[in-house]
Amino acid sequence: MIICAGESEQFDFALPVGIxxxxxxxxxxxxxxxxxxxxLLFVGTAGSYGEKKVFDIIESKTAANIENSFFTGGSYTPIDNMVSTAEDVSRETxxxxxxxxxTDKSIGKAYLSKNIHLENMEYYAVLKVAKSFDIPAAGxxxxxxxxxxxxxxxxxxxxxxxMLRLTKYMKESK
Known part of the structure; x- marks a missing residue:
């Protein structure tokens, strides 16, 4: 099943699940x-912390849930804030x-130091739900x-x- 966020990010081949x-x-x-x-295959847009270029298309099976304040010492979390469906996380984006x-470019360097390259508002939730139902998933x-x-x-x-480029990529990839 192919899913997407919805509203401005809807595709004719994907079911919207929320923003x-x-x-x-x-x-x-x-x-x-x-x-x-x-x-489950989630498709959508992402922001780059600096190394991935605009219009790059990236596939991933790993997500994190880290708030910017974590890198400035303004917060901590007791939860496991990374989830993956990949066999080898070291090769993952x-x-x-x-x-x-x-919106703070300097924080992007902190994410990159942890091998976190992209930002998407929904993906961590997708992988957490998929994992809880034992469903293989990717984005x-x-x-x-x-x-x-x-x-x-x-x-x-x-x-x-x-959106046009991602749609073309998906239709050509099948």
Whole structure:
């Protein structure tokens, strides 16, 4: 089953499950209870912490849930904040998920030091739900922007082209 966030990120080949961690967790859990998929593939856009380029398409099976304040010493978490369906996490492009978009470029370096390259608001919830239902899962992302002070502007400017490219990639990949 192919899923996506929804609203401005809908595809004719994917079922929308919500925007942000909470909506995805609720809606995807409901979906898995009513019709357990054999496989979940999440498709969507992502911001880059600096090394991945705009319009790069990246596949991943690993997500983290780290807030920016973790890197400045302003928070900690008692939860296991990484989830993966990959056999070898060392080869993975890790996607961070938060309900907030990073606009401080210097924080991006901290994410990169942990091998976290992308930011997408939904992916961690997708993998957590998939893991709890023992469903194999993965994600395919297209970079729309860098995580810096221009993140929202660049996302808006690149979104339409990114959606076209991701749709083409998915239809050619089958």
């Amino acid at each position: 942000g961690l909470t909506d995805v967790a609720i809606n995807l859990t409901r979906l898995c209870l009513s019709q357990k998929p054999k496989f 890790i996607v961070n998920s938060s309900n907030y978009i990073t 395919i992302f297209i970079v729309t922007n860098y995580c810096d002070e221009n993140a929202h502007r660049d996302f808006m400017n690149n979104h339409k082209e990114a």
